[in-house]
Amino acid sequence: MTLDVFRVGFLPLVDAALPILARELGFAEEQGVDLQLMRDVSWATVRDRLLYGHSDAAHLVAPLAIATSLGLDRPPVPLSVPFVLGLNGNAITLSRPLADVITGGKEGLADPVEAGRRFAAIVAERAQGGKKIRLGVVHRFSSHNYMLRYWLAGSGVNIDEQVDIITIAPPFAADALAAGEVDGICVGEPWNSVAVERGVGAIVTVTAHIWQRGVEKVLAMPTARMEADRELVHRVIRALYNAGKAFIEPDRREKIAAILARPEYLDGPADLIERAISDRIKLTAATEPLHIPDFMFQHREAANFPWVSQAAWLYAQMVRAGHTRKNAKDYAAAQRVFRPDVYRAAFAGTNVPLPGASAKLEGGIAATIGVGTVQGRLMLGPDQFFDRRSFDPDQLDQYLAELSA
Amino acid sequence: MRIAIVDESSARAAVIEEGLRESGLSDIATLTDRRGLVARLTELEPDVVLMNLENPSRDTLEESFLVSRSLGKPIAMFVDQSDEESTIAAVDAGVSAYIVDGFKKERIKPILDLAVRRFQAFSKLQEELAEAKNMLAERKIVDRAKAILMKRRGIDEPSAYALLRSHAMQSNRRIADVAEALVTADSLMGGDL
Numbered sequence: 001m002t003l004d005v006f007r008v009g010f011l012p013l014v015d016a017a018l019p020i021l022a023r024e025l026g027f028a029e030e031q032g033v034d035l036q037l038m039r040d041v042s043w044a045t046v047r048d049r050l051l052y053g054h055s056d057a058a059h060l061v062a063p064l065a066i067a068t069s070l071g072l073d074r075p076p077v078p079l080s081v082p083f084v085l086g087l088n089g090n091a092i093t094l095s096r097p098l099a100d101v102i103t104g105g106k107e108g109l110a111d112p113v114e115a116g117r118r119f120a121a122i123v124a125e126r127a128q129g130g131k132k133i134r135l136g137v138v139h140r141f142s143s144h145n146y147m148l149r150y151w152l153a154g155s156g157v158n159i160d161e162q163v164d165i166i167t168i169a170p171p172f173a174a175d176a177l178a179a180g181e182v183d184g185i186c187v188g189e190p191w192n193s194v195a196v197e198r199g200v201g202a203i204v205t206v207t208a209h210i211w212q213r214g215v216e217k218v219l220a221m222p223t224a225r226m227e228a229d230r231e232l233v234h235r236v237i238r239a240l241y242n243a244g245k246a247f248i249e250p251d252r253r254e255k256i257a258a259i260l261a262r263p264e265y266l267d268g269p270a271d272l273i274e275r276a277i278s279d280r281i282k283l284t285a286a287t288e289p290l291h292i293p294d295f296m297f298q299h300r301e302a303a304n305f306p307w308v309s310q311a312a313w314l315y316a317q318m319v320r321a322g323h324t325r326k327n328a329k330d331y332a333a334a335q336r337v338f339r340p341d342v343y344r345a346a347f348a349g350t351n352v353p354l355p356g357a358s359a360k361l362e363g364g365i366a367a368t369i370g371v372g373t374v375q376g377r378l379m380l381g382p383d384q385f386f387d388r389r390s391f392d393p394d395q396l397d398q399y400l401a402e403l404s405a
Numbered sequence: 406m407r408i409a410i411v412d413e414s415s416a417r418a419a420v421i422e423e424g425l426r427e428s429g430l431s432d433i434a435t436l437t438d439r440r441g442l443v444a445r446l447t448e449l450e451p452d453v454v455l456m457n458l459e460n461p462s463r464d465t466l467e468e469s470f471l472v473s474r475s476l477g478k479p480i481a482m483f484v485d486q487s488d489e490e491s492t493i494a495a496v497d498a499g500v501s502a503y504i505v506d507g508f509k510k511e512r513i514k515p516i517l518d519l520a521v522r523r524f525q526a527f528s529k530l531q532e533e534l535a536e537a538k539n540m541l542a543e544r545k546i547v548d549r550a551k552a553i554l555m556k557r558r559g560i561d562e563p564s565a566y567a568l569l570r571s572h573a574m575q576s577n578r579r580i581a582d583v584a585e586a587l588v589t590a591d592s593l594m595g596g597d598l
Contacts, residue, residue, distance in 0.1 A: 044463035044501070052496040073471055140468045167468035169461050172439070179440075 003034035006236050008219075009046040010037060010059035012266040013170060014189040014276045015086045015217045017256065018298060019059060021243040022236075024259045030242070031235035039264065042169050043139045050222065051077050057221040057236070059085060063314045065220040066334045067141040072324055078223040078333075081311075082342035083237040084304045085217040086244075087297035088208040090144050091192040091281065092151075094184035095177060098122065098133070099202035099284075107287060112209045112386040116155030119204070123152070127162035136168035136182040143216050144186040146317035147207045153320075153403070154387040160322075177201050188216075189276035189296075190268050197272065202284040208294050211363070213301075213383035215310040226342070234346035237304075241352060244299035253278050294381075301380050302353055306338035309359040312393035320403060331396060344374070353378040363390035407432045408516065409451035411460060413439065417527045421455065424523040425516070443469045453513060454503040455520050458496060470503060491517060498524040543581040550584035553591050 006028075010016040019037060022028045028035035038055050040046050043064055050058045051068075065079045094102065102118045103110055110118075126133050137145040145165065152159055159165070168176050173185040174195035185195065186207075195201040207214055219240065226233050246252055257274035260266050266273060275281060276296060280289035297303050315334035319326045340358040347354060353376030360371075363385040371378050384390075391399055408425060410433065412418040418435045425433055434449050436442060442462050446454065447469070456463065491514060495502065498521040504513050547569065554565035569587075573580045 040459060041461040042459075042463040044467055045459055048458060048496055048501065052493050054496070073467065139464050140471060167465045169464055172461065 001032060003029060003032055004232055004235075005034045005036060006057070006232060007036045007038055007055040008057050008059065009049050009055040010039060011041065011043065011046060011170065012039060012268065013059075013191075013217075014260065014266070014273055015089050015296065015298070016059045016265070017247055017260060017277070018085050018240045018243045019219070020260060020265050021246055021256060022239040025243060025246055027239040027242040027246070028236070031239045033232070033235055033239060035236070035239065037265075041171060043142075050079075050220070056225060057219050059217050060220040061139055061142040061144070062215050062218045062310070063141040063143060063146060063318060064139060065218055066311060066314055066318070066337050067323070068220075069337050070324065070330050070333060072141070072318075079220045079337060080223040080226045080339050080342070081218040081220050081306050081337055082226065082233060082339045082346070083219040083240055084215060084306050084310070085219055085240070085298070087213050087216055087303050088206070088211075088294060089216055089276070089296040090147065090186060090188045090207040091203045092148065092184060092186045092205050092207075093177065093192045093195050093201040093203050095180075095201055096199075098183055099204050102204045103202070107283075108290060109203075109205060109209065109283065109292065112151065112205050113155075115205050116151055116386070120152070120155040120157045123157050123162050132162065132164050133183045134164040134166060134181075136166055136173055136176055136185040136187075138170050138173070138187055139167055140323065141318070143207070143214060143314070144188070146314065146321065147210050147214060148186040149321055150317065151205070151210045151386065154385075154389075174198060174200060189281075190266065190272040193272040193275065193282060194268070196282055196285055197269075199285045203281060204283075206281070206292055206295055208292065208297070210386050211383070212294065212385075213297065213303075213381070215307075215314070218306070220337075226339075230342070230345070233342065237343065237346045238350075241299075241304060241347070244304060247277065248299045250278070302355060302378055305343055305355060306340050307355075307358065307360055307362075308335045308338050308340060309362050309391070309393040311335050311338040312359070312396070313362050313391050316391065316396055316399055319400060326396070326400070335393070348375070351376055359393050361390055361392050363388075406430065406453065406512065407434070407449065407451045408453045408455060409433075409446060409449055410435045411437075411442065411446075411454060411456040411462070411466075413437055413460065414457070417457065417524070420527045420530075421520055421523045424519050428515070428519060430516070442466065447473070452505045452508055453516060455516075456501050456503070457524075458499040458501045460501075463501065466503070488514070491521075494518075495521050499528070500524050543584075546588055547580060547584045550587045553587060 008019045023035040046058050049055045065081055068077055069079045101122055102115050123133050149159055170187045170191045173187045173191050176182045177185055177195050178200040192203055253274055257270045260273050261268055261270035275289050279295040280291050282289045312335050315331055318324050344354050354374045356372040356374050365380055365383045368379050368381045371380050410418045410421050415437045422433050422435055436445055439462050500520050502517055551565040554568055569580055569583055573583045
């Protein structure tokens with residue numbers, strides 16, 4: 001059987017696991033796809049390769065797919081997201097002195113409200129003293145940036161006035177922290193753990209505690225490319241789904257970590273990678289790994305389903321950060337980037353659960369509930385934000401007004 | 406016109422700088438160190454930034470360009486859809502470029518084309534170098550295989566080479582591959598060569 005070539009660009013991060021495993025564990029081949037992976041070290045390069053045809057799809061930070069479609073920093077190219085590669089998985093690591101203040105010397109992860117309050121106090125104090133705290137995120141248009149901002153703003157920090165947020169490529173985040181170029185970083189694994197192991201920082205919170213089900217990396221592709229070969233795209237996302245199923249099997253963790261650690265993929269320490277995929281994170285160099293439920297979330301509860309309301313939430317955060325000016329046309333275009341219809345078409349007639357709705361109230365679930373489906377049974381777990389605010393995509397204006405109140 | 410070349414490969418940066426100087430441009434700065442890049446570029450205030458596509462600092466720089474635009478120092482990225490073809494050529498060659506907003510496109514095109522040609526020339530040079538290294542390595546391994554045959558079989562060098570060659574032809578393999586197999590086998594058998 002000849003295989004159809006499909007090229008996917010990625011950055012060396014644990015949440016690039018699904019495309020890597022789709023190839024390495026044979027799920028792509030099973031679908032008649034020769035899935036080829038192209039590694040880069042910056043999102044700009046991943047995006048350029050995607051836009052100029054070096055790759056067919058990319059492992060991408062979700063907001064960048066929206067920013068590219070809207071043309072926020074370059075001429076617009078419509079991108080589509082038919083599959084979410086995972087939820088959660090990032091952490092906030094601060095320099096040791098700052099981290100010690102926030103934890104108050106206590107072990108374990110502080111409650112995000114309490115930690116946020118303490119952090120806001122230091123941020124204010126330092127800003128007043130003319131020495132603003134500087135934090136690194138992986139991209140302007142990254143979930144890291146918006147999640148960090150959400151936590152800071154919700155804890156009372158005036159972001160524009162009191163703190164500097166700069167961009168650092170993930171593999172250099174630990175170096176920047178060590179060199180004192182930044183006081184903290186919000187990055188994906190294994191780069192927090194690398195900083196922790198080197199003793200240059202401590203993890204003070206994880207993004208799963210800021211939003212229990214936060215959309216993270218997505219599979220993005222030019223809409224024109226996707227429409228040109230929908231059938232191939234369906235096969236690719238079925239392979240990715242099966243990779244997700246394998247990803248959460250405890251028996252496979254060691255093998256999966258060894259694959260991801262290889263030089264052509266993450267080129268990083270297998271033990272740290274294994275900890276991340278088993279939700280066991282070391283907060284400081286001296287402590288034992290802590291089990292943080294749902295630290296990474298790649299498969300259960302239809303985690304890969306591209307909810308239109310996730311795109312809507314990200315657009316709201318982009319407006320809030322001043323990265324774009326709100327208008328109805330852009331809001332609609334941003335939501336169209338997420339394509340639940342393609343996801344549904346790929347899994348029609350299988351036993352994969354398909355939600356009946358395409359959007360939901362984000363942050364509205366306090367305890368696991370069953371939701372309506374067009375196929376299969378689906379339970380959704382708690383998806384709350386740390387400030388207990390929820391987001392209704394039909395009430396954008398009201399949401400933004402409440403946030404700035 | 407001030408041009409900044411940002412590249413972690415100082416060899417490639419030199420090749421590009423030389424090309425630009427040959428075409429009469431003299432206000433050129435080359436930056437190869439990742440640390441302090443944004444600060445140096447801010448100081449330099451270049452009209453054009455040429456950079457390798459895979460440079461790890463691109464996200465950081467693009468962010469700083471966006472921020473400086475919002476501060477009223479207009480810098481835009483040169484990925485203009487009106488000249489799709491030359492942008493594609495640049496991406497294929499591994500070049501990315503940024504220009505100050507409002508800079509005349511007629512002036513940037515020759516620079517970008519030149520950078521693309523220099524990038525391509527540099528890649529070709531690297532390929533040739535790799536090929537030359539490979540050939541040298543192959544010659545060495547054939548020499549070792551000949552020495553083994555000469556010692557084991559008590560034959561002279563031309564006969565040893567003839568033996569390798571005829572075996573390669575019979576088995577439809579390259580002489581270097583046969584030589585490598587022989588050297589490996591000999592070392593496994595405890596050969597002292």
